[in-house]
Amino acid sequence: MIIVTLSPQHxxxxxxxxxxxxxxxxxxxARQSAEKRISRTFVAVTKPDSPAILGYHTTLVTTLExxxxxxxxxxxxxxxxxxxxxxxxxxxxxQGVGEFLLLDVLRRAVIISxxxxxxxxxxxxxxxNAKSFYLRYGFRELLDDPxxxxxxxxxxxxxxxx
Amino acid sequence: xxxxxSKFFKKVSRRTAPQRAAQEISPTEIKLSARDSKRLxxxxxxxxxxxxxxxxxxxxxxxxxxxxxx
Numbered sequence: 522m523i524i525v526t527l528s529p530q531h532x533x534x535x536x537x538x539x540x541x542x543x544x545x546x547x548x549x550x551a552r553q554s555a556e557k558r559i560s561r562t563f564v565a566v567t568k569p570d571s572p573a574i575l576g577y578h579t580t581l582v583t584t585l586e587x588x589x590x591x592x593x594x595x596x597x598x599x600x601x602x603x604x605x606x607x608x609x610x611x612x613x614x615x616q617g618v619g620e621f622l623l624l625d626v627l628r629r630a631v632i633i634s635x636x637x638x639x640x641x642x643x644x645x646x647x648x649x650n651a652k653s654f655y656l657r658y659g660f661r662e663l664l665d666d667p668x669x670x671x672x673x674x675x676x677x678x679x680x681x682x683x
Numbered sequence: 684x685x686x687x688x689s690k691f692f693k694k695v696s697r698r699t700a701p702q703r704a705a706q707e708i709s710p711t712e713i714k715l716s717a718r719d720s721k722r723l724x725x726x727x728x729x730x731x732x733x734x735x736x737x738x739x740x741x742x743x744x745x746x747x748x749x750x751x752x753x
Binding site: 583585587606617675682 | 714741
């Protein structure tokens, strides 16, 4: 299994993760967003030229506005990588594809942090099941919005992925 | 189907999570409450070590990637 940039060769219509909204995003919006340079979508495939998509992830840069910082900073905006979508085709669920995609996101986050500065990877879990998946890997919940999860870049760097 | 309202987003979304997931992504800013700001900043200053599951996942990932390169 390898991870490559989503391209026209990939069969987006055949992808079915069981969640229609995530299928629809891949089929209708992922490439457009990449062309507009809003986000990037990468797909897991068995071979570089394989059209079948095992899973995908979409990321973009976001900011976290922190309030009442007890220093001279006042309000501060913290750059973070938003993991906006991650899904695995139903045929390949339970085979480690989601974990592989997640680790690929974390590796990319470290690379970005080395180039521009980045403090965390954040996401908004779609379902309780999705949330459980991320909590298993040490993502932390925001107290006032428990479907928003994050992991500090310092935690990821310790993994030595790059 | 519940309506998602998050006071921590500048724009309150009246769409459900699946409805939002099906849409094109737009750059967002996530506004944190005071206590979440405090928690996040503390974690950024002193990042917690990766848990065992994440360490094992990273080891599997590295083996898989190395396997593809050799």
